[in-house]
Amino acid sequence: MAVGNAKTLGKLVAVTLGMFGFGFALVPFYYKICEVTGINSGAEQSLAKNTQVDSSRWVTLEFDANANEALPWRFKPLQRTLKVHPGQLVQVEYEVSNISDHPIVGQAVPSYGPARAAEFFRKIECFCFTPQTLAAGESRRMPVLFVLDPGMDKEVHTVTLSYTFFDTGVKGQAEASRKGGGHG
């Protein structure tokens, strides 16, 4: 009988150790199940879907760019028009070049047509937020990242965004900020 007990003990200890290992085996098993079934995938959670897009209507955006006559810069949008849904995240680019032989600090000022569209133009990133320094003969592409608020009046079908670059007249800082220009 004692031999029989020892055999039973051996089997039961083996089951115990096996189940201890099984507890840890549940870890890779858990991640495998999540992967195969697509439950709990990290990518889906971190990039939550934008549910604010109003895909029922289109708005035509027109881009306009001017340099003030006192500023020897050439300034143009890389796209003239774009059709977007309100609520959609949009990125557009502008190109600016300094055609003079000295560095100049310029500042872009936006205007909107119709004017009341301004409050629905939600900019996340824009070159107009800060003064821009261009070295002699330098040329640069600059983005504007924005969302057109879905709350904008339904009867507005076309919005014009116009930028004008002005000379800030800041000369002393031109050389200094030129070094830091690489950050821009």
Next chain:
Amino acid sequence: MSDAAHAHDDHGHGHPSGIMRWLTTTNHKDIGSLYLWFALIMLFVAGTMALLIRAELFQPGLQLTNPDFFNQLTTMHGLLMIFGVIMPAFSGFANWQVPLMLGAPDMAFPRMNNWAFWILPVAGLLLMVSFWLPGGAVAGGWTMYPPLFIQGGISYDLTILAVHIMGLSSIMGSINIITTILNMRAPGLTLMKMPLFCWTWLITAYLLIATMPVLAGAVTMLLTDRNFGTHFFNAAGGGDPVMFQHIFWFFAHPEVYILILPAFGIVSQVIPTFARKPLFGYASMVYATASIAILSFIVWAHHMFTVGMPAAAQLFFMFSTMLIAVPTGVKVFNWVATMWKGSMSFETPMLFAIAFVCLFTIGGFSGLVLAIAPVDIQLHDTYYVVAHFHYVLVSGALFSIFAGIYYWLPKWTGHMYNETLGKWHFWLSVIGMNIVFFPMHFLGLAGMPRRIPDYALQFTEFNQIATVGAFIFGFSQLIFLVVVLKTIKGGAKATDRVWEGAEGLEWTLPSPAPYHTFETAPVVK
């Protein structure tokens, strides 16, 4: 068997006395008594915590405790009641009764049996001292969920260690019980002739060795997350706290049945005795117990319907959970059928057993309600859940323990207990218990969350009723203590058979059962 027999011979002669007798004992009856005393002491400790909780909840606002201490009380009340009261009490019954019912001289591994018990008070001590450590005892809930459980202080490490020790204790106890039942039955006592208490414990012991190691693994992961820089559950390190809940409930749902299957066994011994009829549908009882045990492994996620899972998974766990009601229903109907047209008498063990059948069924029904995924999302973590599991654990597990104590105490001590005091204990317990826990259903349906020290004003009346009931129920357990002490000291002499309708090998022994029994195995026809 020769091992066991020799161990006994040694003890029979140079018997140590005093504290050393109890520390070194390998006798199954001594160890059974130790388990039961430990459970009784812990019942009063954890019960006192419950009364503090109920006293705080007598009124909205904070009266007696601060929220942190309140959370420590609910956490420790849960841990101690489960691992310190119900499980050791059932182990105590197994140690006393399994060898007596099988005609075995002792458990298969008496020395291991001694260890299985004596590491238990160490775990209890680790839990209790944490109240006096910086930051106080664990306050993250008995379910030990991260991230709270990864963030707490030193007492969280002590609790993890205590859970390891308690798990080891139950595993050793289970290995002992399985080996005893499989290898040491009296000649002629086939498995299907075995008393149902042995069957339910055999299945429980298998559940324990299958799931306790998984819990040990889960808390080991918590420990390494806390101290050794792993990130199993730490989202900041790429881990997943929800994974803990899956691993934990893979253990803890079978654990729920570990807490109730031995209760089914005790009730299945008591009811036939006092109905003076053999148990109705013995084989179906065995199969129902086994089905409940097997199903318990595939239903764990019904504890986590609200963490987010696909509808298909919710449906699977919902229906598999409901399926468990079928074998459980078989058991309830069998108990009722055993009583049907029986010559019933209503001594205290029978009263507790009948209360068990009625009130456990109420707990089972509220469990079915919670199994419905869309309903559970409303009721999750409300007092409805508190009401549900106290109906199955207090009027289920605890009442079956009372029934078993009253039933076998005359055999163990040789004295009859005081029937009048027993009836007082029963009636105050059953009334008090319902006053505490029945209003909690209404509180839960009305939306009162669990584990909070304060609540909205509209919940006041039901909370006051529950608190009054809790004090009736709590203090009536002192009657139980008096009954047990008086029965040990003296009382009417118990006959060998004790109960007119009692069947089984343990009743062929003299009362009290001698220190060594069945040294030559009885033959069962």
